[in-house]
Amino acid sequence: MAERFEVSRGPVRDAFRILEAQHLVEKSGRSYVVLGLENSDLDEIYQLRTAIEPLAWSYLRDRRDNIAELDAAIKQMALAAQAQDAEAFARADIDFHSVAVRLSGKKRVVAMWDQIEPSIRLILQVTNLVNDDFDNVLHKHEILLDALRKGTESELRSSVVEHIENSRRILP
Numbered sequence: 001m002a003e004r005f006e007v008s009r010g011p012v013r014d015a016f017r018i019l020e021a022q023h024l025v026e027k028s029g030r031s032y033v034v035l036g037l038e039n040s041d042l043d044e045i046y047q048l049r050t051a052i053e054p055l056a057w058s059y060l061r062d063r064r065d066n067i068a069e070l071d072a073a074i075k076q077m078a079l080a081a082q083a084q085d086a087e088a089f090a091r092a093d094i095d096f097h098s099v100a101v102r103l104s105g106k107k108r109v110v111a112m113w114d115q116i117e118p119s120i121r122l123i124l125q126v127t128n129l130v131n132d133d134f135d136n137v138l139h140k141h142e143i144l145l146d147a148l149r150k151g152t153e154s155e156l157r158s159s160v161v162e163h164i165e166n167s168r169r170i171l172p
Contacts, residue, residue, distance in 0.1 A: 045119050046168045052112050053097065054160045057148065059104035061156055064148055069099045074141060081134035089134050090125040096141055123171065131170050140166065 060067070073096035080088035094117070101113040131137065140163055147159035 041119075042123070042168070042171055045116055045123065046164060048112075048116050049120060050161060050164050052109060052116070053101065053164060054157045056101040056104040056106065056109050056113065057144075057156055057160045058153060059106050059109065060100055061148060061153060063103060063105055067103065067145075067148065069103065070096065070145055070148075073099050074138070074145060077134075077138050077141060081138050084132070084134065086128045086132060086134075087125065089137075090121070090128040093124050093128065093137070093141070094121045100144075124167075127167065127170050 073092055076092035077089060077096065080086075080092050097120070098113065098117060102110055104110070128134070128137070144159055144163055147156045151159065
């Protein structure tokens with residue numbers, strides 16, 4: 001790969017180590033194999049997501065005066081939806097969730113999110129190819145933002161959990 005991309009071997013080796021730590025590839029002898037996601041993997045990822053995101057949104061609720069980045073992510077989703085660009089929509093979708101976690105201000109929550117974010121990014125790319133009702137998905141994100149702005153902590157948690165569960169139901 002280093003020769004193919006005309007880079008030194010060190011960065012390629014480091015990149016594969018990162019991918020291996022994220023359980024996206026597996027070392028097989030002297031090479032690496034891309035790992036597929038089984039239903040059990042999806043279940044595990046979504047269980048972790050259901051543990052991490054509601055907690056992050058709860059912390060974010062106490063800091064909601066600084067959520068302009070979430071509004072910007074929603075605007076990016078709207079632009080991608082209008083263009084019917086599944087790839088851009090998936091990027092904006094994961095960015096929305098990543099921004100929410102980061103804005104929680106809790107470094108350990110962010111660190112846990114960073115471990116599963118690459119897998120969620122891949123899942124959302126597939127999900128948005130299968131479910132191209134971008135306006136509906138966008139509306140569900142607007143509901144989260146509305147719950148953050150106006151809802152009780154319980155309403156916010158319920159909205160986040162429901163959002164994640166709906167996302168999981170789209171997958172086989």
